[in-house]
Amino acid sequence: MQAMTVLITGATSGIGKATAEILGSNGFNLILCGRREERLAQLKKELWAKTQVHTLQFDVRDKDEVFKAVQSLPTDFRQIDVLINNAGNAHGLDPIDQGSTEDWEAMLDINVKGLLYVSKAILPQMVERKAGHIINIGSLAGKEVYPKGNVYCASKHAVDAINQGMRLDLNEHGIRVGAVNPGLVETEFSDVRFKGDAQRAATVYKGYQPLKPEDIAEIIYFVLTRPYHVNIADLVVLPTTQASSTIVKKEL
Ligand code: NDP
Ligand code: 8X3
Numbered sequence: 001m002q003a004m005t006v007l008i009t010g011a012t013s014g015i016g017k018a019t020a021e022i023l024g025s026n027g028f029n030l031i032l033c034g035r036r037e038e039r040l041a042q043l044k045k046e047l048w049a050k051t052q053v054h055t056l057q058f059d060v061r062d063k064d065e066v067f068k069a070v071q072s073l074p075t076d077f078r079q080i081d082v083l084i085n086n087a088g089n090a091h092g093l094d095p096i097d098q099g100s101t102e103d104w105e106a107m108l109d110i111n112v113k114g115l116l117y118v119s120k121a122i123l124p125q126m127v128e129r130k131a132g133h134i135i136n137i138g139s140l141a142g143k144e145v146y147p148k149g150n151v152y153c154a155s156k157h158a159v160d161a162i163n164q165g166m167r168l169d170l171n172e173h174g175i176r177v178g179a180v181n182p183g184l185v186e187t188e189f190s191d192v193r194f195k196g197d198a199q200r201a202a203t204v205y206k207g208y209q210p211l212k213p214e215d216i217a218e219i220i221y222f223v224l225t226r227p228y229h230v231n232i233a234d235l236v237v238l239p240t241t242q243a244s245s246t247i248v249k250k251e252l
Helices: 013-024 039-045 064-071 099-127 152-174 188-191 200-205 213-224
Strands: 006-010 027-033 055-059 082-085 133-137 176-182 234-237
Touching: 006 013, 013 027, 013 039, 013 213, 027 039, 027 152, 039 055, 039 099, 039 200, 055 064, 082 099, 099 133, 133 152, 133 213, 176 213, 188 200, 213 234
Parallel strands: 006 027, 006 082, 027 055, 082 133, 133 176, 176 234
Antiparallel strands: none
Protein backbone atom coordinates (compact mmCIF):
# COMPACT_ATOMS: atom_id res chain seq x y z
CA MET A 1 0.00 0.00 0.00
CA GLN A 2 1.22 3.50 -0.81
CA ALA A 3 2.25 5.52 2.24
CA MET A 4 -0.19 8.20 3.38
CA THR A 5 0.72 11.83 2.84
CA VAL A 6 0.37 14.21 5.77
CA LEU A 7 0.53 18.00 5.50
CA ILE A 8 1.64 19.71 8.72
CA THR A 9 1.41 23.47 9.18
CA GLY A 10 3.86 25.03 11.63
CA ALA A 11 6.41 22.25 11.15
CA THR A 12 9.44 24.46 11.83
CA SER A 13 9.32 24.15 15.62
CA GLY A 14 7.61 22.74 18.69
CA ILE A 15 4.66 20.40 18.28
CA GLY A 16 4.68 20.52 14.46
CA LYS A 17 8.37 19.65 14.20
CA ALA A 18 8.10 16.81 16.73
CA THR A 19 5.09 15.47 14.81
CA ALA A 20 7.04 15.60 11.54
CA GLU A 21 9.84 13.63 13.18
CA ILE A 22 7.64 10.86 14.58
CA LEU A 23 5.52 10.56 11.42
CA GLY A 24 8.64 10.61 9.21
CA SER A 25 10.19 7.83 11.28
CA ASN A 26 7.03 5.81 10.78
CA GLY A 27 7.00 6.06 7.00
CA PHE A 28 4.40 8.77 6.35
CA ASN A 29 5.13 11.03 3.38
CA LEU A 30 5.32 14.59 4.62
CA ILE A 31 4.50 18.05 3.36
CA LEU A 32 6.08 20.41 5.86
CA CYS A 33 4.98 24.05 6.04
CA GLY A 34 6.14 27.20 7.77
CA ARG A 35 7.64 30.62 7.10
CA ARG A 36 11.26 29.89 8.11
CA GLU A 37 12.71 28.36 4.97
CA GLU A 38 16.08 27.36 6.43
CA ARG A 39 14.36 25.35 9.16
CA LEU A 40 12.20 23.59 6.60
CA ALA A 41 15.32 22.72 4.59
CA GLN A 42 17.08 21.44 7.71
CA LEU A 43 14.13 19.24 8.66
CA LYS A 44 13.88 17.87 5.13
CA LYS A 45 17.58 16.98 5.31
CA GLU A 46 17.08 15.28 8.67
CA LEU A 47 14.12 13.21 7.46
CA TRP A 48 14.83 12.48 3.85
CA ALA A 49 16.58 9.15 4.51
CA LYS A 50 13.43 7.94 6.30
CA THR A 51 10.65 9.18 4.08
CA GLN A 52 9.56 11.44 1.20
CA VAL A 53 9.47 15.09 2.20
CA HIS A 54 8.26 18.16 0.35
CA THR A 55 8.40 21.63 1.91
CA LEU A 56 6.10 24.59 1.36
CA GLN A 57 7.10 28.03 2.60
CA PHE A 58 4.15 30.36 3.15
CA ASP A 59 2.47 32.59 5.69
CA VAL A 60 -0.95 31.18 6.59
CA ARG A 61 -2.27 34.76 6.79
CA ASP A 62 -1.80 35.24 3.06
CA LYS A 63 -4.76 33.58 1.35
CA ASP A 64 -3.22 33.74 -2.13
CA GLU A 65 0.09 32.30 -0.95
CA VAL A 66 -1.76 29.44 0.78
CA PHE A 67 -3.70 28.48 -2.34
CA LYS A 68 -0.67 28.89 -4.62
CA ALA A 69 1.46 26.72 -2.34
CA VAL A 70 -1.08 23.88 -2.29
CA GLN A 71 -1.54 24.13 -6.07
CA SER A 72 2.24 23.97 -6.56
CA LEU A 73 2.53 20.47 -5.09
CA PRO A 74 4.27 17.96 -7.38
CA THR A 75 2.25 14.94 -8.54
CA ASP A 76 3.63 12.60 -5.87
CA PHE A 77 2.44 14.91 -3.10
CA ARG A 78 -0.84 16.09 -4.58
CA GLN A 79 -3.05 13.67 -2.67
CA ILE A 80 -3.18 14.85 0.93
CA ASP A 81 -4.59 12.16 3.21
CA VAL A 82 -4.15 13.96 6.51
CA LEU A 83 -4.08 17.68 7.31
CA ILE A 84 -2.66 18.73 10.66
CA ASN A 85 -3.70 22.33 11.33
CA ASN A 86 -1.03 23.19 13.87
CA ALA A 87 0.43 26.62 12.91
CA GLY A 88 -0.43 29.17 15.56
CA ASN A 89 0.82 31.22 18.45
CA ALA A 90 -0.15 33.60 21.22
CA HIS A 91 0.96 37.21 20.84
CA GLY A 92 1.11 39.14 24.11
CA LEU A 93 -0.49 38.55 27.53
CA ASP A 94 -2.25 41.74 28.52
CA PRO A 95 -5.51 42.78 30.17
CA ILE A 96 -8.11 43.42 27.48
CA ASP A 97 -8.02 47.21 27.91
CA GLN A 98 -4.25 47.25 27.37
CA GLY A 99 -3.94 44.69 24.57
CA SER A 100 -2.35 45.64 21.26
CA THR A 101 -4.60 45.57 18.21
CA GLU A 102 -1.64 44.20 16.17
CA ASP A 103 -1.41 41.25 18.57
CA TRP A 104 -5.16 40.64 18.33
CA GLU A 105 -5.02 40.72 14.55
CA ALA A 106 -2.04 38.37 14.44
CA MET A 107 -3.80 35.78 16.62
CA LEU A 108 -7.10 35.91 14.78
CA ASP A 109 -5.43 36.02 11.36
CA ILE A 110 -3.06 33.11 12.05
CA ASN A 111 -4.91 30.85 14.48
CA VAL A 112 -8.37 31.21 12.96
CA LYS A 113 -8.32 32.60 9.43
CA GLY A 114 -5.05 30.88 8.50
CA LEU A 115 -6.43 27.54 9.64
CA LEU A 116 -9.52 28.15 7.52
CA TYR A 117 -7.53 29.11 4.40
CA VAL A 118 -5.35 25.99 4.58
CA SER A 119 -8.41 23.81 5.17
CA LYS A 120 -10.27 25.38 2.25
CA ALA A 121 -7.32 24.80 -0.06
CA ILE A 122 -7.23 21.08 0.81
CA LEU A 123 -10.83 20.08 1.56
CA PRO A 124 -12.14 19.81 -2.03
CA GLN A 125 -9.82 16.90 -2.83
CA MET A 126 -10.86 15.09 0.37
CA VAL A 127 -14.54 15.66 -0.40
CA GLU A 128 -14.00 14.34 -3.94
CA ARG A 129 -12.25 11.21 -2.68
CA LYS A 130 -14.74 10.83 0.19
CA ALA A 131 -11.80 10.22 2.51
CA GLY A 132 -9.40 12.24 4.59
CA HIS A 133 -8.50 13.22 8.12
CA ILE A 134 -8.17 16.65 9.66
CA ILE A 135 -6.50 17.09 13.03
CA ASN A 136 -6.90 20.58 14.48
CA ILE A 137 -4.49 21.62 17.20
CA GLY A 138 -6.63 23.58 19.64
CA SER A 139 -5.70 24.28 23.24
CA LEU A 140 -6.89 24.13 26.80
CA ALA A 141 -7.30 27.85 26.05
CA GLY A 142 -10.10 26.79 23.69
CA LYS A 143 -11.95 25.17 26.57
CA GLU A 144 -11.30 27.74 29.34
CA VAL A 145 -10.48 31.44 29.51
CA TYR A 146 -7.70 32.67 31.79
CA PRO A 147 -6.80 36.19 32.95
CA LYS A 148 -5.08 38.19 30.19
CA GLY A 149 -5.60 35.29 27.77
CA ASN A 150 -8.64 37.06 26.26
CA VAL A 151 -8.00 37.10 22.48
CA TYR A 152 -5.71 34.06 22.37
CA CYS A 153 -8.44 32.12 24.21
CA ALA A 154 -11.03 33.51 21.79
CA SER A 155 -8.95 32.32 18.84
CA LYS A 156 -8.68 28.81 20.32
CA HIS A 157 -12.40 28.75 21.23
CA ALA A 158 -12.94 29.51 17.53
CA VAL A 159 -10.73 26.52 16.63
CA ASP A 160 -12.91 24.39 18.94
CA ALA A 161 -16.06 25.60 17.15
CA ILE A 162 -14.50 25.13 13.71
CA ASN A 163 -13.45 21.61 14.69
CA GLN A 164 -17.04 20.78 15.64
CA GLY A 165 -18.44 22.51 12.56
CA MET A 166 -16.06 20.68 10.24
CA ARG A 167 -17.06 17.36 11.76
CA LEU A 168 -20.76 18.09 11.21
CA ASP A 169 -20.37 19.33 7.64
CA LEU A 170 -17.84 16.73 6.50
CA ASN A 171 -19.61 13.77 8.07
CA GLU A 172 -21.54 13.00 4.88
CA HIS A 173 -18.23 12.82 2.98
CA GLY A 174 -16.68 10.25 5.31
CA ILE A 175 -13.90 12.62 6.43
CA ARG A 176 -12.53 12.24 9.96
CA VAL A 177 -12.20 15.46 11.98
CA GLY A 178 -10.78 15.78 15.47
CA ALA A 179 -8.90 18.12 17.77
CA VAL A 180 -5.99 17.69 20.13
CA ASN A 181 -6.03 20.39 22.82
CA PRO A 182 -2.81 20.62 24.84
CA GLY A 183 -2.16 22.38 28.12
CA LEU A 184 1.31 23.76 28.82
CA VAL A 185 3.93 22.48 26.35
CA GLU A 186 7.49 23.81 26.40
CA THR A 187 8.16 25.06 22.86
CA GLU A 188 8.94 28.42 21.26
CA PHE A 189 5.32 29.37 22.08
CA SER A 190 6.24 31.62 25.04
CA ASP A 191 9.21 33.18 23.18
CA VAL A 192 6.73 34.27 20.53
CA ARG A 193 4.11 35.35 23.09
CA PHE A 194 6.67 37.53 24.90
CA LYS A 195 8.32 38.73 21.67
CA GLY A 196 11.73 37.17 22.22
CA ASP A 197 12.00 37.94 25.96
CA ALA A 198 13.63 34.56 26.74
CA GLN A 199 13.81 35.21 30.49
CA ARG A 200 10.09 35.91 30.76
CA ALA A 201 9.33 32.94 28.50
CA ALA A 202 11.39 30.60 30.72
CA THR A 203 9.37 31.57 33.83
CA VAL A 204 6.26 30.01 32.26
CA TYR A 205 7.81 26.54 32.53
CA LYS A 206 9.61 27.00 35.85
CA GLY A 207 9.01 24.86 38.94
CA TYR A 208 7.04 22.01 37.37
CA GLN A 209 7.28 19.53 34.51
CA PRO A 210 5.48 20.81 31.41
CA LEU A 211 4.61 18.63 28.43
CA LYS A 212 7.27 18.14 25.77
CA PRO A 213 6.33 18.60 22.10
CA GLU A 214 7.07 14.88 21.64
CA ASP A 215 4.29 14.03 24.14
CA ILE A 216 1.73 15.68 21.85
CA ALA A 217 3.36 14.30 18.69
CA GLU A 218 2.97 10.74 20.00
CA ILE A 219 -0.71 11.39 20.64
CA ILE A 220 -1.19 12.81 17.14
CA TYR A 221 0.49 9.68 15.75
CA PHE A 222 -1.92 7.53 17.81
CA VAL A 223 -4.94 9.55 16.62
CA LEU A 224 -4.09 9.17 12.96
CA THR A 225 -3.19 5.50 13.12
CA ARG A 226 -6.56 4.33 14.50
CA PRO A 227 -8.60 2.14 12.14
CA TYR A 228 -10.59 4.36 9.76
CA HIS A 229 -13.91 3.71 11.54
CA VAL A 230 -12.47 5.25 14.74
CA ASN A 231 -12.43 9.04 14.97
CA ILE A 232 -10.88 10.63 18.06
CA ALA A 233 -13.02 13.74 18.08
CA ASP A 234 -11.65 15.87 20.90
CA LEU A 235 -8.80 15.32 23.32
CA VAL A 236 -7.51 17.53 26.16
CA VAL A 237 -3.94 16.67 27.18
CA LEU A 238 -2.36 18.27 30.26
CA PRO A 239 0.88 17.89 32.16
CA THR A 240 0.08 15.98 35.35
CA THR A 241 0.86 19.06 37.44
CA GLN A 242 -1.72 21.17 35.57
CA ALA A 243 -5.34 21.00 36.73
CA SER A 244 -6.68 23.97 34.76
CA SER A 245 -5.42 27.05 32.94
CA THR A 246 -4.83 28.76 36.28
CA ILE A 247 -4.00 25.87 38.63
CA VAL A 248 -0.53 24.39 38.20
CA LYS A 249 1.10 22.61 41.16
CA LYS A 250 4.64 23.95 41.36
CA GLU A 251 7.42 22.28 43.28
CA LEU A 252 9.42 25.42 44.06
P1 NDP B 1 5.92 27.12 18.29
O1 NDP B 1 6.06 28.59 18.40
O2 NDP B 1 7.08 26.27 18.69
O3 NDP B 1 5.48 26.71 16.82
C1 NDP B 1 4.55 27.47 16.09
C2 NDP B 1 4.59 27.05 14.63
O4 NDP B 1 3.59 27.79 13.92
C3 NDP B 1 5.94 27.36 13.99
O5 NDP B 1 6.33 26.27 13.20
C4 NDP B 1 5.66 28.57 13.14
O6 NDP B 1 6.45 28.54 11.95
C5 NDP B 1 4.18 28.37 12.76
N1 NDP B 1 3.56 29.66 12.46
C6 NDP B 1 3.34 30.69 13.30
N2 NDP B 1 2.83 31.73 12.63
C7 NDP B 1 2.74 31.34 11.32
C8 NDP B 1 2.30 31.99 10.14
N3 NDP B 1 1.86 33.25 10.15
N4 NDP B 1 2.33 31.31 8.98
C9 NDP B 1 2.78 30.04 8.94
N5 NDP B 1 3.21 29.37 10.03
C10 NDP B 1 3.19 30.02 11.20
O7 NDP B 1 4.64 26.76 19.18
P2 NDP B 1 3.90 25.37 19.48
O8 NDP B 1 4.55 24.23 18.84
O9 NDP B 1 3.68 25.33 20.94
O10 NDP B 1 2.49 25.68 18.81
C11 NDP B 1 1.86 24.84 17.87
C12 NDP B 1 0.35 24.88 18.08
O11 NDP B 1 0.05 24.36 19.37
C13 NDP B 1 -0.25 26.29 18.04
O12 NDP B 1 -1.48 26.25 17.36
C14 NDP B 1 -0.48 26.61 19.52
O13 NDP B 1 -1.52 27.54 19.70
C15 NDP B 1 -0.83 25.24 20.04
N6 NDP B 1 -0.70 25.05 21.47
C16 NDP B 1 0.52 25.24 22.10
C17 NDP B 1 0.61 25.06 23.46
C18 NDP B 1 1.87 25.31 24.22
O14 NDP B 1 1.80 25.41 25.48
N7 NDP B 1 3.03 25.39 23.59
C19 NDP B 1 -0.55 24.59 24.24
C20 NDP B 1 -1.75 24.45 23.48
C21 NDP B 1 -1.81 24.64 22.16
P3 NDP B 1 7.20 29.78 11.28
O15 NDP B 1 7.51 30.76 12.38
O16 NDP B 1 8.41 29.17 10.64
O17 NDP B 1 6.23 30.30 10.30
C1 8X3 C 1 -1.21 27.34 24.98
C2 8X3 C 1 -1.41 27.03 26.42
O1 8X3 C 1 -2.11 27.97 28.68
O2 8X3 C 1 -0.44 29.20 27.45
O3 8X3 C 1 -2.38 27.20 24.26
O4 8X3 C 1 -2.72 29.23 26.74
S1 8X3 C 1 -1.68 28.44 27.35
